[in-house]
Amino acid sequence: MKxxxxxxxxxxxxxxxxxxIYGNQTLENMMDSLKEEFPQVxxxxxxxNVEGEIINWLQQYGFSADGIIINAGGxxxxxxxxxxxxxxxxxxxxxxxxxxILAREEFxxxxxxxxxxIGIISGFGAKGYSLAVxxxxxxxxxx
Numbered sequence: 001m002k003x004x005x006x007x008x009x010x011x012x013x014x015x016x017x018x019x020x021i022y023g024n025q026t027l028e029n030m031m032d033s034l035k036e037e038f039p040q041v042x043x044x045x046x047x048x049n050v051e052g053e054i055i056n057w058l059q060q061y062g063f064s065a066d067g068i069i070i071n072a073g074g075x076x077x078x079x080x081x082x083x084x085x086x087x088x089x090x091x092x093x094x095x096x097x098x099x100x101i102l103a104r105e106e107f108x109x110x111x112x113x114x115x116x117x118i119g120i121i122s123g124f125g126a127k128g129y130s131l132a133v134x135x136x137x138x139x140x141x142x143x
Contacts, residue, residue: 001040003136004061004091005031005129006054007047008073014098022098023125030126038133051075055085062089067136069129071096076111083112092139094132097122 007027010017015026031045044065046057054072061068068091075082076095086093093116100123101108114120119135121128 001066001136001140002042002044002064003067003069003133004044004057004065005034005046005069005071006057007045007071008054008075009049010073011071012047012049025126030129033126034129034133037130038137041133041137043133051079051081054082058082058085058089062086062091065091066140067091067132068093069096069132070094070113070117071098071129072113076101076113077107078112080112083116086113087116092136093117094135095120095122096128096132098125098128099123 011027014022014030015024027047031043035043044061048054054075058068062085070086070093072079072082076097095111095113095117101111102122111120121131124131
């Protein structure tokens with residue numbers, strides 16, 4: 001099973017960026033822990049601050065991976081192009097957010113990606129990624 005995790009802008013700053021919201025763990029540590037937790041899953045972890053790169057990855061993996069987990073960061077609320085890319089691919093997508101976006105500023109309450117995702121996990125910190133991987137594992141067993 002191959003799961004691609006795409007992280008968007010500013011997530012490369014985890015561990016130093018607003019630790020009261022995002023915690024002290026770096027993105028690299030989160031992804032390493034996830035790979036250790038799920039050794040049976042081929043996890044590809046990507047991060048970019050560039051909208052076009054995220055779209056390219058969605059198109060690249062969106063017809064071959066078993067699942068995509070996306071934390072598009074601020075692009076969640078602004079990028080019609082990323083939302084369109086998620087809508088265009090065949091691979092199921094789970095949207096993940098480290099913080100509870102509904103408990104934050106009003107503009108974060110709207111996700112342009114959500115209508116094209118199979119679900120959203122928000123507010124559980126790094127555990128959200130693990131929950132998303134578990135979803136894909138469980139869903140794969142049922143098929």
